[in-house]
Amino acid sequence: MSPFLSSIKQQYLPYVLGWVMSLFYANQANAQTSMEQNRPRIVITADPELDDNNSLIRFLLYSTDVEIEGLIYASSQFHWKGDGKGTKWFVPNREYDRFKMNVCPCESWRWATNERFIHDIVEAYEKVYPNLKKHHPNYPSPDFLKSKIRFGNIEFDGDISKDSEGSDLIKSLILDNKPGQLFITAWGGQSTIARALKSIEEQYEYTTEWEALKKKISRKVVLLPSGDQDDTYATYIKPNWGEIEYRQFRGGPNYGYGAQIKALAENAAYLTPVWMRENVLTRGALGALYRVWGDGKQMVKDDKVDYFGLAGYTNEELKKMGYFVWMPVQEKGSWLGEGDNHTFMNMLGNGLRAYEKGYYGGWGGRGIENKAESDIFSTALGLNADEMANNMGSQNNQQNAKEYPNFFPQAQRDFANRMKWSVTEKYADANHEPVVNIEGALTILASAGQKVPIYGTVSDPDGDKVTVKWWQFHTGTYAGNVEISQANSLKTEVLIPNDAKAGQTIHLILEATDHGIPALTKYQRVIITIRK
Numbered sequence: 001m002s003p004f005l006s007s008i009k010q011q012y013l014p015y016v017l018g019w020v021m022s023l024f025y026a027n028q029a030n031a032q033t034s035m036e037q038n039r040p041r042i043v044i045t046a047d048p049e050l051d052d053n054n055s056l057i058r059f060l061l062y063s064t065d066v067e068i069e070g071l072i073y074a075s076s077q078f079h080w081k082g083d084g085k086g087t088k089w090f091v092p093n094r095e096y097d098r099f100k101m102n103v104c105p106c107e108s109w110r111w112a113t114n115e116r117f118i119h120d121i122v123e124a125y126e127k128v129y130p131n132l133k134k135h136h137p138n139y140p141s142p143d144f145l146k147s148k149i150r151f152g153n154i155e156f157d158g159d160i161s162k163d164s165e166g167s168d169l170i171k172s173l174i175l176d177n178k179p180g181q182l183f184i185t186a187w188g189g190q191s192t193i194a195r196a197l198k199s200i201e202e203q204y205e206y207t208t209e210w211e212a213l214k215k216k217i218s219r220k221v222v223l224l225p226s227g228d229q230d231d232t233y234a235t236y237i238k239p240n241w242g243e244i245e246y247r248q249f250r251g252g253p254n255y256g257y258g259a260q261i262k263a264l265a266e267n268a269a270y271l272t273p274v275w276m277r278e279n280v281l282t283r284g285a286l287g288a289l290y291r292v293w294g295d296g297k298q299m300v301k302d303d304k305v306d307y308f309g310l311a312g313y314t315n316e317e318l319k320k321m322g323y324f325v326w327m328p329v330q331e332k333g334s335w336l337g338e339g340d341n342h343t344f345m346n347m348l349g350n351g352l353r354a355y356e357k358g359y360y361g362g363w364g365g366r367g368i369e370n371k372a373e374s375d376i377f378s379t380a381l382g383l384n385a386d387e388m389a390n391n392m393g394s395q396n397n398q399q400n401a402k403e404y405p406n407f408f409p410q411a412q413r414d415f416a417n418r419m420k421w422s423v424t425e426k427y428a429d430a431n432h433e434p435v436v437n438i439e440g441a442l443t444i445l446a447s448a449g450q451k452v453p454i455y456g457t458v459s460d461p462d463g464d465k466v467t468v469k470w471w472q473f474h475t476g477t478y479a480g481n482v483e484i485s486q487a488n489s490l491k492t493e494v495l496i497p498n499d500a501k502a503g504q505t506i507h508l509i510l511e512a513t514d515h516g517i518p519a520l521t522k523y524q525r526v527i528i529t530i531r532k
Contacts, residue, residue, distance in 0.1 A: 038180070038355075039065060039066055039067050039138075039349070040066055040067065040180065040181065040183055040347050040355045041066070041067045041069050041173075041178065041180060041181070041182050041183060042066045042067065042068060042069060042182075042183045042184075042185065042344065042347060043068075043069050043070035043072065043169075043170060043173065043182070043183070043184045043185065044056065044059065044068070044070065044071050044072065044185050044187065044344075045070070045072045045073075045074040045152060045166070045170075045184065045185060045186055045187060045188060045190075045192055045193060046071075046072070046073070046074055046118065046185075046187035046188055046340070047073070047074050047075060047076040047078065047079040047187065047188025047189065047229075048073075048079050048111065048112065048115050048117050048299060049076075049078060049079060049187075049188070049299070049339075050291045050299060050306070050308060050336060050337065051256065051257060051336070051337040051338055051339035051340060052117075052187045052188065052339075052340055053117050053121070053289065053290075053291055054290055054291055054336065054337065054338040055187065055255075055338040055339065055340040055341050055344075056071075056117075056118065056121050057121055057124075057286050057289060057290055058338060058341060058415055059344055060121065060122070060125050060145070060286075061132075061286070061415065061418040061419065061421075061422070062344070062347075062348055062418070063138075063139060063140050063145070064136045064138035064139055064349070065138070065347065065348045065349035065350075066344075066347050066348075068140060068144075068145065068148055069148065069169075069173050069182070070148050070150060070166070070169050070170065070173065071118050071122070071145065071148045071149045071150070072149075072150045072151070072152045072166040072169065072170070072192060073115070073118060073149075073150070073151045073152055073154050073166065074152045074153070074154065074166070074186070074187070074188040074189055074190075074191070074192050075111075075152070075153060075154040075155070075156065075157055075158075075159075075188060075189050075191060075192075075230065076157065076188035076189035076229040076230050077091065077094045077095070077157050077158070077189065077229055077230050077231075078095065078109075078110060078188075078229065078305075079109065079110045079111050079188065080108060080109050080110075080111055080154060080155065080156050080157045081108050081111040081115070081154045081155055082106075082107045082108030082109075082111070082155060082156070083155045083156070086107060087107065087156075088104070088105035088106055088107055089104070089105055089106065089107075089109075089156045089157065090104045090105035090106070091157055091158065094109075094157065095305060095324075096109065099305075099324045101304070101324075109157070110299065110300050110303055110305065110306070111154075111300065112299060112300045112301075118149055119146075119149060120289060121286070121289055122142060122145045122146055122149065123142075124284075124285035124286050124288070124289050125142060125145065125285075125286065126142035127284070127285040128284050128285055128286060128422035128423065129141070129142050130425075131421060131422055131423060131424055131425055132418075132421055132422055134421075134424075134425065134426070134427050135421040135424070135427060135430060135432065136421070148169075150164075150165040150166040150168075150169050151164060151165055151166055152164050152165070152166025152167055152170075152191070152192030152195075153166065153167060153191040153192045153195050154192075157189065157191075157230050158189060158191050158230035158231055158232050158235075159191060160191050160194045160195040160198055160232060160236060162195070163195060163199055164192060164195065166192045167192050167193075167195035167196040167199060168196070168199075170184065170192065170193060170196035171196040171197075171199050171200055174196060174197070174200065174217055174220065174221060175200065181219075181220055181221070181222050182220055182221050182222070183222045183224055183347065183355070184221060184222070184223055184224065185224040185225070185226075185340070185343040185344060186223065186224070186225040186226060186229070186233075186343075187226050187340040187343065188226075188229055188230075189228075189229045189230030189232060190223075190225065190228065190229070190230060190232045190233050190237060191230050191232045193223065193232075193237070194232040194233070194236045194237050197217075197236075197237060197240070197241055198236065198240075200213075200217070201240065214241075214243075215243075217241075217244070218241065218243035218244050221244050221245070222244070222245045222247055223237075223244060223245065223246045223247065224247055224248075224343040224344065225246065225248060225343070226339060226340045226342075226343060233246070245358070247358040247367050248367065248368050249342045249343075249346065249358070249364050249365030249366060249367055249368065250365050250366065250368045251361070251365045251366050251404035252342060252345070252361070252362070252363065252364050252365025252366065252404060252407060253267075253341075253345075253363065253364075253365070253406070253407055253408035253411060254408075255337070255338040255339060255341035255342065255345075256337050256338070256339035257327050257336070257337035257339055258327055258328070258330075258337070259271055259335055259337065260272075260330060260334060260335050261328070261330075264406060264408075266406060266408075266409055267406070267408045267409065267412075270335075270408065270409060270412040270413075271334060271335035272331075272334055272335075273292075273331055273332065273333030273334045276292050276333055276334060276335060277333060279415075279416035279419060279420075280292075280415075280416070280419055281333075283419040283420060283422060283423050284419075284422050284423040285422075286419065286422055287419060287422075287423075291308070291309075291336050292332075292333050292334060292335065292336050293308060293311070293329070293330045293331065293332055293333065293334050293335075293336050294308075294309065294310065294311030294312075294331075294332030294333060295308075295309050295333070296309050296310075296311070297309040304322055304323050304324055305323070305324050305326070307321075307323040307325065307329075308327075308336055311332040312332075313329065314329065315328055315329055341364065342364040342365050343364070344364065345362060345363040345364030345365075345411065346360075346361075346362040346363065346364035346365070347364075348362070348363060350362070350363065350414075350433075350521075350522055350523055351436055351522050351523035351524045351525060352509070352523050352525055353442075353525045359475055360475055360507070360525070361404070361473065361475045362407070363407045363410070363411045365404070366404060366475060403474065405473070410513075410520075410521040413518040413519060413520060413521075414433070414518075414520055414521070416518055417430065417431055417518055417520055428462075431462060431464070431514070431516035431517060431518065431520055432460075432461045432462055432516075432520070433461075433514070433520045433521075433522045434458055434459065434460045434461075434464075434466045434512045434513070434514045434520065434521075434522050435458065435459045435460070435461065435522070436456065436457075436458050436510055436512045436522045436523060436524045437456065437457045437458075437524060438454065438455070438456055438457075438510065438524050438526055439455040439456070439457060440454075440455070442524070442525065442526055442527065443526075443527050443528075443529065444526065444527070444528045444529070445528075445529055445531045446496050446528050446529070446530065446531065447496065447530065447531055448496055448497065448498050448499070448500040448501075448530060449495075449496060449497075449498045450495075450496045451493050451494070451495050451496075452493065452494045452495075452496060452528060453491070453492070453493050454470075454491075454492050454493070454494065454508070454510075454526060455490065455491050455492075456468065456470075456490045456491075456492075456510045456524065457490065458490060458510075458512045460514050460516075462514070462516055464514040464515045464516045465514070465515040466512050466513065466514050466515070467488075467512070467513050467514075467515070468488060468489070468490060468510065468511065468512045468513075469487055469488050469510075469511050470484050470486075470487045470488075470492045470508060470509065470510055470511075471484070471487070471508070471509050471511065472484065472506065472507065472508055472509075473507040473508070473509050473525070474507075475507050476504065476505035476506045476507040476527070476528075477503075477504045477505050478497075478500050478501075478504040478505060478506050478530070480497055480499065480500075481497075482494055482495060482496065482497060482506055482508075483495040483497075484508070490510075494506075494508060494528070496528070496530065500530045501530060502530050502531060502532040503529070503530060504529075504530045505527055505528065505529050505530070506527070506528040506530075507525060507526075507527055507528075508525070508526045508527075508528065509523050509524070509525055509526075510523065510524045510526070511523050
């Protein structure tokens with residue numbers, strides 16, 4: 001072969017092989033082999049906790065990136081409505097028991113009369129929808145979102161004895177024949193999800209369809225929990241539906257209660273009263289519903305676990321007032337929490353493709369072993385405020401220990417920008433994310449020792465200057481480092497290490513950040529598979 005042909009082969013073989021691989025991956029569920037961003041189907045189930053309220057506001061600002069299939073009220077060990085018939089309920093070791101409140105058995109627990117926080121947020125979205133639509137064409141209509149709201153199994157903590165409107169909706173979604181996986185979040189308890197699965201089991205268990213149907217459902221459904229907040233995963237879902245993927249995340253940004261406690265230096269500025277006021281609280285109808293420390297609001301009147309709206313009191317003063325202080329008081333107006341963000345932040349269309357596989361990792365963290373763990377409430381409520389502060393601090397420090405990229409600044413700037421969209425009538429008066437593409441397939445076959453050229457393209461809808469960089473995301477199965485030449489150029493070359501083994505994968509990220517205000521970041525992930 002002539003040197004010229006050899007050069008051509010060396011240069012373009014990765015793209016040809018990548019095209020072949022794209023044909024293979026096209027048959028794999030949810031695999032993205034082109035720059036066309038898939039929009040995963042997702043169901044939100046949430047109880048009326050403060051951080052659920054805040055997470056839902058952020059989530060709706062990213063409704064451009066997903067197909068919303070349900071917005072469902074759920075109960076949990078922390079919030080349940082009761083049946084309105086005087087029935088009393090008690091489950092050992094719940095917070096009323098741990099705190100020795102002597103108030104339960106009780107008819108309801110921390111559930112406001114006529115609770116409608118999901119409706120309130122969707123109605124606020126409706127007010128700003130005309131502005132949002134000018135900045136992104138994919139925002140769903142308010143009427144569409146309203147059509148997705150249901151009340152799930154909210155009467156009692158962990159009760160899956162009967163169907164609800166919410167469980168019926170989830171059941172219908174699980175049984176439909178739409179392509180792709182169905183992602184179901186559990187921001188509160190999982191009783192509504194468990195009831196949907198149990199209803200399917202009761203209907204089909206003794207039919208000839210059962211085994212095939214159960215396998216189909218296990219491949220289709222992905223659970224995205226904020227822990228097991230009512231024990232229904234441990235007591236029903238896992239024993240009966242153990243093949244369903246239970247995707248939890250660690251290592252990513254701390255969006256939860258106490259994020260500012262010992263926050264990394266580069267994150268702290270995004271949690272202050274000044275930042276919250278300028279970028280969130282003053283941003284229209286959605287900003288008015290967003291909760292921060294000392295804002296004068298309370299979930300339920302006289303709720304002794306909810307002291308977050310109070311200002312000017314110390315931890316000890318609050319305890320003397322009868323409050324059960326499980327989280328140390330923070331500065332008035334500062335970040336309160338969005339503890340359920342990790343369940344959906346990897347669904348976003350930011351180019352990281354994190355929803356495809358749990359271990360890919362993204363703005364929500366990286367998937368961990370498929371097992372149920374107690375959420376932050378379950379762990380935290382057994383601690384005093386000082387112990388809680390240490391616990392939260394250690395979570396932030398683990399982020400560095402795991403060498404997981406710190407995505408928090410990018411995520412916060414993007415959130416602030418979308419909040420700005422909601423109050424900005426003209427497209428030209430706000431910033432918009434750069435557009436990042438790869439020339440060729442997003443999956444490439446390569447050999448150990450081979451140099452792989454990769455070409456990216458970047459544009460910015462606002463005409464802003466864009467800074468780019470290539471980096472290795474250590475979520476692939478090849479554990480070592482790769483050599484990336486011209487890492488700050490659109491054209492790069494990757495040297496595959498000689499010790500790379502057949503079948504191992506290397507994940508490369510093209511990151512692009514514009515120079516707008518605020519600076520916005522988009523990505524494109526390329527996955528190299530080592531061939532034999």
